[in-house]
Amino acid sequence: MTARSLTQGRSYGEGEHPVKPRLEVNIGGLELKNPVMVASGTFGYGDEFADYVDINKLGAVVTKTITKSRRQGTRPPRVYETAAGMLNAIGLQNNGLQDFIDNKIGKYKNLKTKLIVSVGGETNEEYADIVSALSAYKEVSAFELNISCPNIEYKDKIIACDEGLTLRLVKEVRRATRLPLIVKLSPNVTDIAQIAQAAQEGGADAVSLVNTLLGMAIDVKSRKSVLGNITGGLSGPAIKPVALRMVWQVHNRINLPIIGMGGIMNARDAVEFMIAGASAVAVGTANFVEPKTSLEVLEGISDYLCEHRFKTASELVGSLNVS
Amino acid sequence: MKLEILSNVILKEDHYLLELSAPQDFKEALPGQFVHCRIEDSCDPLLRRPLSLHDVDFSAKQGLGIVRVLYKAVGRGTQLLASRKPSMSLDVLGPLGKGFDLKTLDTKKKIFIVAGGIGVAPLFFLAKQLAARSSGRPVAGKVVVLVGAKTKEQVLCEKEFKKLGCDVHISTDDGSKGFKGRVTDLLKELLPSTLPAGRQALTICACGPKPMLAVVADLAKKNNCQAQVSLEEFMGCGLGACLGCVIRTTSGYQRICHDGPVFDAGEILWRG
Numbered sequence: 001m002t003a004r005s006l007t008q009g010r011s012y013g014e015g016e017h018p019v020k021p022r023l024e025v026n027i028g029g030l031e032l033k034n035p036v037m038v039a040s041g042t043f044g045y046g047d048e049f050a051d052y053v054d055i056n057k058l059g060a061v062v063t064k065t066i067t068k069s070r071r072q073g074t075r076p077p078r079v080y081e082t083a084a085g086m087l088n089a090i091g092l093q094n095n096g097l098q099d100f101i102d103n104k105i106g107k108y109k110n111l112k113t114k115l116i117v118s119v120g121g122e123t124n125e126e127y128a129d130i131v132s133a134l135s136a137y138k139e140v141s142a143f144e145l146n147i148s149c150p151n152i153e154y155k156d157k158i159i160a161c162d163e164g165l166t167l168r169l170v171k172e173v174r175r176a177t178r179l180p181l182i183v184k185l186s187p188n189v190t191d192i193a194q195i196a197q198a199a200q201e202g203g204a205d206a207v208s209l210v211n212t213l214l215g216m217a218i219d220v221k222s223r224k225s226v227l228g229n230i231t232g233g234l235s236g237p238a239i240k241p242v243a244l245r246m247v248w249q250v251h252n253r254i255n256l257p258i259i260g261m262g263g264i265m266n267a268r269d270a271v272e273f274m275i276a277g278a279s280a281v282a283v284g285t286a287n288f289v290e291p292k293t294s295l296e297v298l299e300g301i302s303d304y305l306c307e308h309r310f311k312t313a314s315e316l317v318g319s320l321n322v323s
Numbered sequence: 324m325k326l327e328i329l330s331n332v333i334l335k336e337d338h339y340l341l342e343l344s345a346p347q348d349f350k351e352a353l354p355g356q357f358v359h360c361r362i363e364d365s366c367d368p369l370l371r372r373p374l375s376l377h378d379v380d381f382s383a384k385q386g387l388g389i390v391r392v393l394y395k396a397v398g399r400g401t402q403l404l405a406s407r408k409p410s411m412s413l414d415v416l417g418p419l420g421k422g423f424d425l426k427t428l429d430t431k432k433k434i435f436i437v438a439g440g441i442g443v444a445p446l447f448f449l450a451k452q453l454a455a456r457s458s459g460r461p462v463a464g465k466v467v468v469l470v471g472a473k474t475k476e477q478v479l480c481e482k483e484f485k486k487l488g489c490d491v492h493i494s495t496d497d498g499s500k501g502f503k504g505r506v507t508d509l510l511k512e513l514l515p516s517t518l519p520a521g522r523q524a525l526t527i528c529a530c531g532p533k534p535m536l537a538v539v540a541d542l543a544k545k546n547n548c549q550a551q552v553s554l555e556e557f558m559g560c561g562l563g564a565c566l567g568c569v570i571r572t573t574s575g576y577q578r579i580c581h582d583g584p585v586f587d588a589g590e591i592l593w594r595g
Contacts, residue, residue: 041565042560052562064566073566076569076576078567079558079565289369291416291562
């Protein structure tokens, strides 16, 4: 189903067009002109998609995760397609904080949308150091703490899989910046709302969910994993029902705004996430399938709000009818 | 962009030739570049398939070009592609990636083009461009093409290369046509006898499975000649953003979709 078909059968004449809905949303102090962003790691640093998407139209651009030192990433093969999804194990390949400051941040000087920098690390101090260093740049509007990458481990554990680790990390990073902190949660847990609560308690301004689901696939001919890293993160439409359920659960347990993601392919998917409780949405794997998906989703959300007589995007958030 | 399918025919077992109408964007396309094709509008198969340009032809009618893609139906994506009929359209991104470095491929030098299996696809486009650049002078003796296949039924483009004036040698794994053995063994045999005194006066351009390319790189190194190889890998975005299709090189992991698919063979760490 395409974004367009959401409004099929309903067209408005010039005079009877309803008031254009207000798309602005506030994510824990971060004012976005609309609720559509791109998911970290699926959009590079933005410029890779410049030929296909006017990134200034997005609510925000989220960078690929930056770590303090350069990371070479995992051994290939790194991506593999599965039924309605994809596995990846990139291992946060990036050139490190200093390279980001020297060679990347300047490119955002004329950006007309918000820049959210995704931050990763091997210790709490590394997260705090990056956040502290980048808070000085006016190009940066907020941080997303990637504590849920399934392909790297922090003291043998994914932070977002442990309440205590999450609480301590967020607390420590909180002290390093006044900019909004978004904590990206992992679906690889028994009770995601519990981790979300820990993030809230630590001082997060918002949470984003979900990161990829840990998965694997095997080549039966060679009996090898299809990924160099053996396991990887599953994304794409295959995980959408799981992600949506988790957004709903977190929405019911915490007071922070939620950025919903996980298999969003079109505006209908995005609207589902908003109804479940997401104040904003991020398009991830769909960027690979169709680079323009994020803008199509934005247009489709606007059409949906019009058609259903919502005056603002926020009215839709958490409006699930449970009667 | 959506390109109209002009034809999509089987050539030899599992090997298809797809012709698409090409907009002006393809006029400057280089051999080695690829199109990233969305085969289904649905979610399965989900990702695009990178397919190399087999030919780009703007000679036919005024303004209207043709892109040719030669592919092997090996998995679900390419099998579905094989079922697509003329007048349907195909959603492609491209031309993408870095092609063969034509500047260093002077036909004053001898050029060996080495194809393994479906790896022949981009090499025809390369040979055609080399022939075009020799401005009418015959390329015979200058451009030597080695086509390797499993069996004689799978030998592709032999006639087409000959038509361009290239010297063509065939190898098959089972010996059903030409040299019996691997195309790299044939290359090993042909290399010493044809080498002129100055060894730099020769370049190898190759495309095929990775183990084959590793042998080509090794032979190039031993013979002190340059080699350009075109690599293949599963891809995510195809635009250089996701870092999903990397190869280990002397300068770290490089993106096959964006820094390649064509690399200097000497840069690749084959055992990586």
